[in-house]
Amino acid sequence: MAEVALTGVGKVYPDGTRAVTDLNLTIADGEFLVLVGPSGCGKTTALRMVAGLEEISEGRVTIGDRVVNRVPSRDRDIAMVFQSYALYPHLSVRDNIGFGLSLRKMPKAEIRERVERAAGILGLVEHLDRKPRNLSGGQRQRVAMARAIVREPQAFLMDEPLSNLDAKLRVQTRAEIARIQRDLGVTTIYVTHDQTEAMTLGDRVAVMKKGELQQVAPPQELYDRPANLFVAGFIGSPAMNLVQGTLTGDAANPRLEVGGQTLTLPPEVLADRPDLAGYLGRDLVVGVRPEDMEDAGLADAPAGAGQSDPGPGRTLTSTVELVEAMGSDVLVHFAIEAAQVVTEDTRELARDAGTDVREAQRTDLIGRFSPRTRVKVGDPVTISVDTGRLHFFDIDTGASVWGTGAAPSGKDEA
């Protein structure tokens, strides 16, 4: 078990394509770090550089106290779980799990014992003599896990290990991975494009975009205090609503103009964000999490929405366009006449979601309402907004607006 550190790591392919830029990350001994980002963001390349499967063009990777830039994979003492599992088809499950041990010339009896222990942890004991082709997808995934843990390596690297499983199995296996990692206490780097996996698994989550690290923080902090538009839009499902707005009023009495409607901001919003005062009278990007909006028509709107009696300046009005009942809550889609946020970050987010952003004077929002709401498609609706929990971003840089007083955890602790 060891600390893994990346210092100024970059990757440039021979054809000049740059996959990773100046990546600084320190994964503490025993920590579970999730690298997340849309496809093509360089997260897998970063992982493969740690694994030694990809040459490190710039910077330094250390495992424990050892710089491993020039150390071949086989001598790095790390284990990897591949997205495709990469099980040896000609070997039984037992030999698959024990392959690495037998290459290290471990005595047969010890291999047997360790393989059986690992198989026990993952519930594979009765499958030990089968071939991978006779296993289900979930079992193959577990064999791949067993092959990693049996080696008792310095660190685990996992490259989207759940993406070939169906949804139900994925949730199950996710919990299992979390449990095993906690029990073994092995430093783990886990790559995924799925923000749910990132949030549920990681001690800390590192969000990447186009080869650059955007933010590293514990999941909740990432959710509550995203460093920029990209992180804000990427973490959370449904995603944070982003609209253009204008900050008006004065420091004692700030207001937000959004699509011809006015929201009153509580004074502590400015107190928490000293830099926000500088945006008075200017356009900025406003972010609202779906759960910070509620049907104002519900007499006892829950505390989650901020206030039981939304006064004037705490509500938006619109027309319901779509209602998705999830059981525990209801997702309500509506639009307001505010300009779409079109920045490089939102374009990247849209690309990842398989859609497109266009300049428009109308923005679709999603609110997560209490299941007791009675709104129907086509109804006019008044939405109470928890104005104390809004997010603000610079419209040009996309950076979150905070200020020296309460600086969010920066790009990296390193």
Next chain:
Amino acid sequence: MSTADRTDTVEPAERDDDGANGNGAAGSPRRGFAARATARLGGGLAQALLALVALFWLVPTLGLLVASLRSNADNNAGGWWQVFTKPSQLSFSSYSALLDKPDFVDSFWNTILITVPTTVLVVVIASLAAYAFAWMEFPGRDWLFLLVVALLVVPVQVALLPVAKLYGKIDFGGFQMFGSIAGVVLFHVAFGLPFAIFLLRNFFAAIPRDLLEAARMDGGSEWTIFRRVIFPLGGPAIASLGIFQFLWVWNDLLVSLVFAGTDSQPMTKWLQSQMRQFTGNIDILAPGAFLSLIIPLVVFFAFQRYFVQGVLAGSVK
């Protein structure tokens, strides 16, 4: 972005099973009696026709076998089909006479001494080279591979004379390359390698990269990966290459005519030397030809199951 949005992958194992069952069911979905009857009749007819063609193709071989079991006098007196009316003609006397000829037995051993080392050398060298071409990074790799592919089109005939001249000059303290078994083997290996490397390289390149990387992470050196992952997975390709190579060299006449001496000649060359223009010595040619035919057949049937084995099923995904 959410997990639920992504389409779930079907597990290949299940798909395979469904496919097997599904095909059978899909073959006859609610068709009329006439249609089904025609299909069955058509199937039977087609099979009968194919069997007929196969039998027709086997006639010369059957003739050879029968001729090898008749005496020279009987063969000169009439065609092999007379055996159907006079089965008493059959005897193994030609075989025992042939096996008593020391020069035939020598040529039989020479064939084995040429074919087996050639096949082994080609398979070993080609699989190592193919691994390097498929999976190792080195400067000029692609150009070198192109060169190997280009060598595929060089006909053996154009190389016969230059190589013969070259062999004539090689003389290691009395050991002369020309006319030696080693010379024949060397020539066969050289001309077998381009195709062998080409075939194996393409097969190895289709092995999922993840498998090699997993082996590398598990602590494997290039040599270990080759020996414990690539070689076993390449089984079908290596087996087919081995069979082909064996057959080509076993049946070769041209190369041995040029390079083999009288004490290093294989069976094909010896049999050729027994051909007479007018008088028939069928009692030597027929059993000799049949013996030279039966061993490749045995080799083929021994390894043919590897042709169709899908070893890669279930490795990734």
